[in-house]
Amino acid sequence: MKKWLLPMFMVVVLVLAACGNKEDSAKKENEDNASSTAETITYQSETGPIEVPANPQRVVVLSSFVGDLIQLGVDVVGVDSWAADNPNFKESIKDAVVVENTDIEKIIELDPDLIIGLNGIENADKLAEIAPTVLFTYGKVDYLQQFIEIGKVVNKEEEATKWVADFKKRAAEAGSEIKAKIGENATVTVAEMFNKQMYVYGDNWGRGTEILYQEMGLNMPEKVKQDALKPGYFAISSEVLNEYAGDYVIFSTFNGQESSIADAPWYKDLEAVKNGHLFEINGNAFYFNDPITLEYQLTFFKEKFLQ
Structure with a gap:
């Protein structure tokens, strides 16, 4: 090849290479845009x-x-x-x-x-x-x-994944604080009165159970564990709630039943009530286990257990 052709040849190669890179970049950008705006x-x-x-x-x-x-x-x-x-x-x-x-x-x-x-x-x-x-x-x-x-x-x-990681961290930290306050061996029961029927709950049925038992690692009373853990919930008569009640009770009610329950003999006999360890909550606000409800439940538990 003649020497004067060499520089010209190199210029052409560089131009073609640049065009190719530009086309590849444009193609990738188009693919990325198509991916992000896919219907x-x-x-x-x-x-x-x-x-x-x-x-x-x-x-x-x-x-x-x-x-x-x-x-x-x-x-x-x-x-x-x-x-x-x-x-x-x-x-x-x-x-x-x-x-x-x-x-x-x-x-x-x-x-x-x-x-x-x-x-x-x-x-x-x-x-x-x-x-x-x-x-x-x-x-x-x-x-x-x-x-x-x-x-x-x-x-x-x-x-969603980022929120989950952050929530688990905050719930675990709150659990450590709560256990330090109430004691490592303290037990917690989640109970509910709905349409005149009493229920106790396991560790995966909303109502704050996931936070208390799974994330915070608080203890479930043996009687609740025996009857409610596997099915998720267990119906009981109000008169036997004392047998299922732990040192602390999270109690949900619906439709303005709070006043009638507070006057019931079985309610007054609960050790958790006598000790100021029963925390009442609006069942409609506490029912689910989605992020909005979980944030509400976490705030509630921190306020009640750590007050």
């Missing part, structure tokens, strides 16, 4: 892959997951009656419509782009014809992983 994503549900909107705008929730979506900043247009009665959700779902899985026409009118509910509900096939429908089996994964799964469905897994 749908695929969620691996319990029953197989489901194509769901990458940025859902109108979600109908037919179960206990409303608080998960509120935490993730996702708009909810339809909710179940339990969520509608939760004062922690009131402002976030003020424009949402109360629906059940049987309200097919009502749900169609809401024009949802995503439906979330629990497995085994009636009309699941009809709901799937209205919008992509993701159903979960309660308890199939633990309560924090459930939030992460909701995050995956609405394309916010990273955000």
Whole structure:
């Protein structure tokens, strides 16, 4: 090759290389943009892959997951009656419509782009014809992983995962403080009066049980462990609550029953009441185990146990 051609050849090579790099960069950028603005994503549900909107705008929730979506900043247009009665959700779902899985026409009118509910509900096939429908089996994964799964469905897994890590850390720290205050061996019972029926709860049935027993590591009375741990809850008569009551009792009531319960003989006989260790709470606000409710429960426990 003649010497004067060499510089010219090198220039051409460099220009072509630069063009190629620019095209590759542009292609990658386009691919990234396409990925971030994709209209749908695929969620691996319990029953197989489901194509769901990458940025859902109108979600109908037919179960206990409303608080998960509120935490993730996702708009909810339809909710179940339990969520509608939760004062922690009131402002976030003020424009949402109360629906059940049987309200097919009502749900169609809401024009949802995503439906979330629990497995085994009636009309699941009809709901799937209205919008992509993701159903979960309660308890199939633990309560924090459930939030992460909701995050995956609405394309916010990273955000959900970060919240879970932070919550576990804060709950564990609070648990250490509480045990230092009440003693390592102190026991805690979670009980509830609903429609004149008394219940005690295990460690995975909402009402603060997950925080108290799983994250804080507080002790469950043996009688509660024996009857309620495996099924999640156990119905008892109010007269035998003393047999299940620990050193501390978290007691939920609904529909303004507080005054009538406080006057009941069995209530006055509880050691936890005599010692000022029974903490009453609005059951509607304490019912779930989503991030909004968990934050409320954690604040409540810190205020009551550490006061």
